[in-house]
Amino acid sequence: xxxxxxxxxxxxxxxxxxxxxxxxxxxxxxxxxxxxxxxxxxxxxxxxxxxxxxxxxxxxxxxxxxxxxxxxxxxxxxxxxxxxxxxxxxxxxxxxxxxxxxxxxxxxxxxxxxxxxxxxxxxxxxxxxxxxxxxxxxxxxxxxxxxxxxxxxxxxxxxxxxxxxxxxxxxxxxxxxxxxxxxxxxxxxxxxxxxxxxxxxxxxxxxxxxxxxxxxxxxxxxxxxxxxxxxxxxxxxxxxxxxxxxxxxxxxxxxxxxxxxxxxxxxxxxxxxxxxxxxxxxxxxxxxxxxxxxxxxxxxxxxxxxxxxxxxxxxxxxxxxxxxxxxxxxxxxxxxxxxxxxxxxxxxxxx
Amino acid sequence: xxxxxxxxxxxxxxxxxxxxxxxxxxxxxxxxxxxxxxxxxxxxxxxxxxxxxxxxxxxxxxxxxxxxxxxxxxxxxxxxxxxxxxxxxxxxxxxxxxxxxxxxxxxxxxxxxxxxxxxxxxxxxxxxxxxxxxxxxxxxxxxxxxxxxxxxxxxxxxxxxxxxx
Numbered sequence: 289x290x291x292x293x294x295x296x297x298x299x300x301x302x303x304x305x306x307x308x309x310x311x312x313x314x315x316x317x318x319x320x321x322x323x324x325x326x327x328x329x330x331x332x333x334x335x336x337x338x339x340x341x342x343x344x345x346x347x348x349x350x351x352x353x354x355x356x357x358x359x360x361x362x363x364x365x366x367x368x369x370x371x372x373x374x375x376x377x378x379x380x381x382x383x384x385x386x387x388x389x390x391x392x393x394x395x396x397x398x399x400x401x402x403x404x405x406x407x408x409x410x411x412x413x414x415x416x417x418x419x420x421x422x423x424x425x426x427x428x429x430x431x432x433x434x435x436x437x438x439x440x441x442x443x444x445x446x447x448x449x450x451x452x453x454x455x456x457x458x459x460x461x462x463x464x465x466x467x468x469x470x471x472x473x474x475x476x477x478x479x480x481x482x483x484x485x486x487x488x489x490x491x492x493x494x495x496x497x498x499x500x501x502x503x504x505x506x507x508x509x510x511x512x513x514x515x516x517x518x519x520x521x522x523x524x525x526x527x528x529x530x531x532x533x534x535x536x537x538x539x540x541x542x543x544x545x546x547x548x549x550x551x552x553x554x555x556x557x558x559x560x561x562x563x564x565x566x567x568x569x570x571x572x573x574x575x576x577x578x579x580x581x582x583x584x585x586x587x588x589x590x591x592x593x594x595x596x597x598x599x600x601x602x603x604x605x606x607x608x609x610x611x612x613x614x615x616x617x618x619x620x621x622x623x624x625x626x627x628x629x630x631x632x633x634x635x636x637x638x639x
Numbered sequence: 640x641x642x643x644x645x646x647x648x649x650x651x652x653x654x655x656x657x658x659x660x661x662x663x664x665x666x667x668x669x670x671x672x673x674x675x676x677x678x679x680x681x682x683x684x685x686x687x688x689x690x691x692x693x694x695x696x697x698x699x700x701x702x703x704x705x706x707x708x709x710x711x712x713x714x715x716x717x718x719x720x721x722x723x724x725x726x727x728x729x730x731x732x733x734x735x736x737x738x739x740x741x742x743x744x745x746x747x748x749x750x751x752x753x754x755x756x757x758x759x760x761x762x763x764x765x766x767x768x769x770x771x772x773x774x775x776x777x778x779x780x781x782x783x784x785x786x787x788x789x790x791x792x793x794x795x796x797x798x799x800x801x802x803x804x
């Protein structure tokens with residue numbers, strides 16, 4: 289690991305000033321960053337440790353019915369917060385389907401949003417990677433790419449965003465609060481991550497020094513609690529990133545869908561909100577036919593980036609099944625294998 | 640630049656001067672305190688052999704910078720027995736053949752202790768398997784590990800019942 293300077297700021301303003309300098313990065317739990325630094329993938333000159341900053345580790349219900357989650361809340365504490373899991377069950381299920389218990393105890397909300405892709409060519413410094421080294425090329429294009437992107441990719445990068453947490457968050461219109469050199473601002477989570485285009489190294493819209501301080505769920509996000517699921521297909525039953533995942537949330541009134549939310553994971557460089565699919569689910573009965581139609585809409589424009597055409601059909605089926613599970617109702621308790629199609633009490637219905 | 644930190648390790652306060660901020664909790668325990676029960680397997684947060692409790696919660700010590708954990712309370716495998724009396728999870732691993740070569744065992748036991756404190760798995764084998772998925776065992780002693788954890792959990796439930804009776 290390359291040498292670095294360690295800075296522990298006392299205030300958010302000090303942190304932003306320290307991290308705005310070239311070569312500086314924020315350190316939260318470090319569960320992704322230290323791994324990248326050990327492999328020589330990330331080579332920062334300076335770590336700005338935000339873990340000791342006050343006021344960033346609270347979960348707060350807002351007067352308008354929204355929820356504000358501090359950026360330093362760890363993944364496990366959030367998922368196991370009973371009120372949180374009741375109100376946003378698909379988010380809790382997504383959190384518990386990610387990583388391992390040890391990593392969830394450490395990894396933070398802010399860090400989860402900004403974790404890097406797990407593309408093996410990004411990790412292997414002997415490979416060409418436009419994300420790691422702009423202009424060097426992309427060895428994933430002709431390499432082992434069955435797990436790579438099928439939506440929103442470019443010739444320069446076919447990596448996916450690995451987060452589970454972000455998928456239901458983006459479906460529920462989460463907002464990210466950012467402290468930067470010019471003060472506080474907020475953006476939709478859907479606008480945080482960038483598609484690769486010609487500049488895959490620029491993964492988000494954040495500027496140097498920008499610090500995510502909180503994630504907010506708007507009041508309407510609670511309205512889906514009775515019919516919300518996260519479903520994730522991976523190469524092994526537990527402790528693996530998604531090949532494809534889907535967050536489905538429905539508001540059902542008098543036997544018809546009043547409002548639908550749908551997002552996919554593992555398919556693109558960002559959590560993929562499927563608005564065209566949501567549109568066809570307005571004011572219809574929650575039937576397999578309607579969900580099939582939604583699945584086709586969700587994958588419109590998808591194309592293989594390598595040996596991964598199977599992911600497009602897989603994603604359609606996961607969308608249908610996630611919607612069926614959501615329509616069947618949120619289980620009283622998160623299944624033993626969270627988000628797994630193999631969960632013994634998933635309540636799965638087959639389309 | 641040197642950085643001073645203090646940690647509580649297995650109940651005793653320890654002060655350190657770090658001349659390099661790159662030191663992980665794992666390396667600090669093994670190289671500075673010679674507490675070599677905590678194992679370095681992958682060193683990348685994938686195998687769980689380095690699992691310790693920090694402020695009561697299990698984490699991968701290979702992915703934790705010591706300098707960032709100033710003031711933390713740390714429990715390692717060396718701190719769980721009381722003298723010659725094994726921790727109930729240790730005893731259950733022996734009784735149920737929860738290991739073969741033993742390299743992953745300290746991490747497995749610390750993870751199991753952490754899991755029981757989290758209180759999410761209870762006596763459900765499927766939940767135990769899921770909650771222990773961050774600990775790999777290349778000998779494949781998983782069946783014994785799950786049995787050991789379930790037995791330790793049952794013993795703890797019984798103790799709690801006796802206490803509340």
